[in-house]
Amino acid sequence: MSAIVGLYYTDGRSVDGADLQRMAASLAHRGPDGQGVWNHGPVGLGHRMLLTTPESLHETLPLRDQAGSLVITADARIDNRQELIAALGLTHGASPEVTDSQLILAAYERWGERCPEELLGDFAFAVWDGRERVLFCARDPMGVKPLYYHHSSRAFCFASEIKALLCLPEVPRRLEEVRVADYLTANFEDKVTTLYQGICQLPAAHSLTVSRGGVSLRSYWSPDLSREIRLSSDEEYAEAFSEIFTEAVRCRLRGAFPVGSMLSGGLDSSSIVCTAQQVLAAGEGRPLHTFSAVFPSLSEMDPRIDERPFMSAVVASGGIEAHYVHADRLGPLADLEQVLWYADEAVPAPNLYMDWALFRAAHQQGMRIILSGFDGDSTVSHGYEYLAELARTGKWKTLVAEAAALTRRFNAAIAPWRVMWLYGFRPLVPPTAVRMWRVLRGRPQTISAVNSVINPDFARRVGLSKRSKALLDDGSTPARTAREEHWRSLTSGLLVYALGLLDKPATASSLEPRYPFFDRRLIEFCLALPPEQKLHQGWTRSILRRAMAGRLPQEVQARLHKGNLSSHFRLNLLEYERATLEEVILNKPEMIEAYIDVAALRAAYHRYAAEPAQRARDQDALTVFLAVTLALWLRRTGLKP
Numbered sequence: 001m002s003a004i005v006g007l008y009y010t011d012g013r014s015v016d017g018a019d020l021q022r023m024a025a026s027l028a029h030r031g032p033d034g035q036g037v038w039n040h041g042p043v044g045l046g047h048r049m050l051l052t053t054p055e056s057l058h059e060t061l062p063l064r065d066q067a068g069s070l071v072i073t074a075d076a077r078i079d080n081r082q083e084l085i086a087a088l089g090l091t092h093g094a095s096p097e098v099t100d101s102q103l104i105l106a107a108y109e110r111w112g113e114r115c116p117e118e119l120l121g122d123f124a125f126a127v128w129d130g131r132e133r134v135l136f137c138a139r140d141p142m143g144v145k146p147l148y149y150h151h152s153s154r155a156f157c158f159a160s161e162i163k164a165l166l167c168l169p170e171v172p173r174r175l176e177e178v179r180v181a182d183y184l185t186a187n188f189e190d191k192v193t194t195l196y197q198g199i200c201q202l203p204a205a206h207s208l209t210v211s212r213g214g215v216s217l218r219s220y221w222s223p224d225l226s227r228e229i230r231l232s233s234d235e236e237y238a239e240a241f242s243e244i245f246t247e248a249v250r251c252r253l254r255g256a257f258p259v260g261s262m263l264s265g266g267l268d269s270s271s272i273v274c275t276a277q278q279v280l281a282a283g284e285g286r287p288l289h290t291f292s293a294v295f296p297s298l299s300e301m302d303p304r305i306d307e308r309p310f311m312s313a314v315v316a317s318g319g320i321e322a323h324y325v326h327a328d329r330l331g332p333l334a335d336l337e338q339v340l341w342y343a344d345e346a347v348p349a350p351n352l353y354m355d356w357a358l359f360r361a362a363h364q365q366g367m368r369i370i371l372s373g374f375d376g377d378s379t380v381s382h383g384y385e386y387l388a389e390l391a392r393t394g395k396w397k398t399l400v401a402e403a404a405a406l407t408r409r410f411n412a413a414i415a416p417w418r419v420m421w422l423y424g425f426r427p428l429v430p431p432t433a434v435r436m437w438r439v440l441r442g443r444p445q446t447i448s449a450v451n452s453v454i455n456p457d458f459a460r461r462v463g464l465s466k467r468s469k470a471l472l473d474d475g476s477t478p479a480r481t482a483r484e485e486h487w488r489s490l491t492s493g494l495l496v497y498a499l500g501l502l503d504k505p506a507t508a509s510s511l512e513p514r515y516p517f518f519d520r521r522l523i524e525f526c527l528a529l530p531p532e533q534k535l536h537q538g539w540t541r542s543i544l545r546r547a548m549a550g551r552l553p554q555e556v557q558a559r560l561h562k563g564n565l566s567s568h569f570r571l572n573l574l575e576y577e578r579a580t581l582e583e584v585i586l587n588k589p590e591m592i593e594a595y596i597d598v599a600a601l602r603a604a605y606h607r608y609a610a611e612p613a614q615r616a617r618d619q620d621a622l623t624v625f626l627a628v629t630l631a632l633w634l635r636r637t638g639l640k641p
Helices: 017-025 081-087 100-118 177-184 234-252 267-282 308-315 336-343 352-364 376-380 385-392 396-409 416-428 431-440 449-453 456-461 464-473 482-490 493-508 520-528 542-547 566-587 598-610 615-637
Strands: 003-009 035-040 043-048 070-078 121-129 134-139 148-151 155-159 199-201 206-211 214-219 259-262 288-294 320-326 369-371 512-514
Touching (some): 003 070, 017 035, 043 121, 100 121, 100 206, 177 456, 177 464, 234 267, 234 369, 267 308, 267 369, 267 542, 320 352, 336 352, 336 493, 336 615, 376 482, 376 520, 385 416, 385 482, 396 416, 449 615, 493 512, 566 598, 566 615
Parallel strands (some): 259 288, 288 320, 369 512
Antiparallel strands (some): 035 043, 206 214
């Protein structure tokens, strides 16, 4: 995970190289293997290098083309290398000597602003086109690589992290209060705004072109939702999935250093680990390192948290060197000052501290690349949207059969008719109509349970109700097909936001996280599958389970539930962090009283502190965590509107 920075004075001023040096130096943790800057007249680019792939070992950035008219800085891993090398006529050089940044630059020279459409992999890059006097930036389809920017009438600047932008005096240091409201209501559908006024994120699957005439934003990728794959048997579907998934894993194993993988014991991480182990065994024969969080002291209190039997089954398959982090000995606010410095924003993720500990362990073992199964269920889909499609098309017999099979499979107390309503018929009702029905029944829907402690004056001042309703209503039209509903889940603002959160602890440990389930080819394949390949006879994620037969341990392949970490969060937040919680909530709430109803927050804290072991206190614990984290971040930054 390297770092990129850049500056373009659209008013014609010359860039000071010292500014670029300062921006790049602020991101040294993202690239400990070297720094480079280039500037000419009103434009300048910078880079911090983290060596990961064989090609990166002899890569120097920023890079100029032979004519000197194009310059690139990039944080990128390009997966369709051989295809691009052939298409771009680069076959005269040895393949390992062609770097990923050279491929991107040649792609820009061939296809111009359409070049991101031709790239497979994870990337954030910027190309200065001296011929057209424009700066072109792009971010990968799922937003794995971050890119922030600030634009004014005089300048445009960008960076991999906000802190690099704050090195420039012309970038404002003011709090974006609307984003504070989003944070407190756990609403992240705004994919552009940050907690800093005037600092934006480039959305995933978007490119941006900057000229003296202004900035233009363009979406360059969205799959064809009318496409459907039709094969002759379940076995053919499973074989096709296995082939694409294996290639997605293989591409992300490309490295010049040892590769690790997260292993929770769930279906996603286990599928990656078992596939990666097979790929490595067939090639170099080196072991795969796995990193897992375990909670031995809590397993008797809450068996749902103990996934060690599933982890052990995967490790027992061989070729794996396992490492374990005892997360039950860590507090959710551990090293928060350091976390907030790396994150740049308040962190609304109560379990993120476990990722910090796991990434730190991977770094200590010499890893530079870490695979993750994060949110693989969004790519493959549990398949519940199939029930809505059955209801929409009047296939009542199949709908009844699948609802009954789901109830049996999950040993659920919920009746099949209730399953049919929740997943079959309710998704067909516009959310606005659902909210109106709740109001008529005297049960108005709140934006979020956390909303109960928001300062009412603040909510009115920022127009919280109107803003949240607009964001909620943005997708209020019911999906016309199961495929469209699947695509909506993949483009959720929360998913991209979570990737951004995970980026910070990885880079703090000089690691590059890679996500096989976010391979564009795999996403397009899963979207094009018939819905019955995702949910079949009560088996959710059916295609993945069948494709992993013989590769995954049977007990993992048949898992239906995920581990539940809420009990750990509730208990350890109070046990390890009580002093910090009470300092903010009971003694020094000044930093947040403009945004939080302090009396309501204290009531939530007292309820939680009285019964931390009760699952009913989950929401109170989360409310407390969000408020305290926001207070500590505001205290640290001193930001004001």
